[in-house]
Amino acid sequence: MNYCKGTVITGKNTMAISDRCPVPEEPCPTGAFIRPLIWSPCTSDAHLCATGCESLPYLLGKAVGHEMCGEITKVGSEVQDFKVGDRVIVCSVMPVWRSMEAQDGHAKQHQDNMYAGVDFPDRGGSFVEEYYIRDADMNLALIPEGVSLEQAVMVPDMMCTAFEGVRQLAPEFGSSIAVLGIGPVGLMAVRAAVLHGAGSVFAIGSRQKCFEVASEYGATHLVDYHNENYREQILKDNGGPVDGVILCGGSEKELSKGLSILKKGGTLVNMSAYFSGAPIEIDPAVWGFGYGDKIIKGVGCAGERLWMSRMAKLVACGRVAPEKLITHRYHGMDKIPEAMDLFLNHDRSLIKPVIYND
Numbered sequence: 585m586n587y588c589k590g591t592v593i594t595g596k597n598t599m600a601i602s603d604r605c606p607v608p609e610e611p612c613p614t615g616a617f618i619r620p621l622i623w624s625p626c627t628s629d630a631h632l633c634a635t636g637c638e639s640l641p642y643l644l645g646k647a648v649g650h651e652m653c654g655e656i657t658k659v660g661s662e663v664q665d666f667k668v669g670d671r672v673i674v675c676s677v678m679p680v681w682r683s684m685e686a687q688d689g690h691a692k693q694h695q696d697n698m699y700a701g702v703d704f705p706d707r708g709g710s711f712v713e714e715y716y717i718r719d720a721d722m723n724l725a726l727i728p729e730g731v732s733l734e735q736a737v738m739v740p741d742m743m744c745t746a747f748e749g750v751r752q753l754a755p756e757f758g759s760s761i762a763v764l765g766i767g768p769v770g771l772m773a774v775r776a777a778v779l780h781g782a783g784s785v786f787a788i789g790s791r792q793k794c795f796e797v798a799s800e801y802g803a804t805h806l807v808d809y810h811n812e813n814y815r816e817q818i819l820k821d822n823g824g825p826v827d828g829v830i831l832c833g834g835s836e837k838e839l840s841k842g843l844s845i846l847k848k849g850g851t852l853v854n855m856s857a858y859f860s861g862a863p864i865e866i867d868p869a870v871w872g873f874g875y876g877d878k879i880i881k882g883v884g885c886a887g888e889r890l891w892m893s894r895m896a897k898l899v900a901c902g903r904v905a906p907e908k909l910i911t912h913r914y915h916g917m918d919k920i921p922e923a924m925d926l927f928l929n930h931d932r933s934l935i936k937p938v939i940y941n942d
């Protein structure tokens with residue numbers, strides 16, 4: 585076992601730079617070592633920090649982080665498509681491709697990431713100096729020519745999650761979509777819905793900076809969540825309930841709000857994570873009293889080489905400008921706690937921070 589520097593959560597709202605983050609001495613035959621070039625913290629990292637890893641206690645003291653791009657420094661003997669020096673996007677979720685879940689078409693439901701490392705459970709997240717990945721050929725993607733590091737690091741979670749939500753919503757051409765919550769994933773969902781052929785796209789949020797990006801991404805209606813009549817306003821502007829809802833953030837109570845603007849027979853894709861332990865209450869009336877044919881889908885990030893490569897292609901072709909999400913830039917691992925504080929302090933100027941490893 586070797587050790588490297590990494591950013592770890594040490595307790596509620598406390599982080600530290602540690603030099604005791606474990607790395608195996610050699611990658612397994614299908615594995616690789618990656619030296620990070622850029623990291624991006626995320627709301628879920630901040631949640632772990634705010635709660636002192638309450639939902640995943642074994643992560644306490646281990647490295648945090650799951651959005652990273654880097655350069656390959658070593659590959660195992662069976663890696664075929666990647667070599668030392670390649671600049672790659674690293675999966676946020678790491679499906680185990682030799683699993684029953686993969687054969688069942690739900691590969692991401694059996695993961696080998698920091699949440700459930702299979703052959704090296706001590707690994708932790710990717711905010712480290714040297715990251716170990718077990719299945720390089722399946723769970724890395726090359727950064728295409730012309731795509732910047734800042735753009736690339738928005739791929740593994742922001743794009744892979746939001747576009748997966750819209751893929752599962754599968755809007756018809758010209759349909760009306762409401763995105764409830766326009767943080768970085770919600771904003772990407774706006775862009776994804778536009779590219780997927782939606783007509784009206786309602787971006788529901790409260791921060792001016794996010795409204796600006798939503799507008800640039802093609803939202804047709806900017807709706808202020810703090811306006812207590814915002815739902816009536818959507819129904820009026822849309823001429824009735826919308827065809828699809830994407831829920832990106834907020835508490836358990838938002839589910840009912842999302843359903844209340846959804847047509848009967850429509851689909852709500854939930855992209856929020858609920859860790860509080862509170863029950864999710866649904867007002868029966870907004871769910872058509874249980875027989876309104878309203879589908880609720882709980883969807884998480886899709887991670888794999890193919891999906892990440894497709895997302896990167898969207899960037900390379902100029903269809904998505906993910907760098908618009910980046911509001912804060914730092915240099916050096918020591919700045920990661922400062923970047924995380926933006927989340928913990930609910931900084932209203934924040935959409936996404938990035939930290940260069942230089």
Ligand code: ZN
Nearest residue numbers: 626628651741
């Ligand atoms: Zn993330």
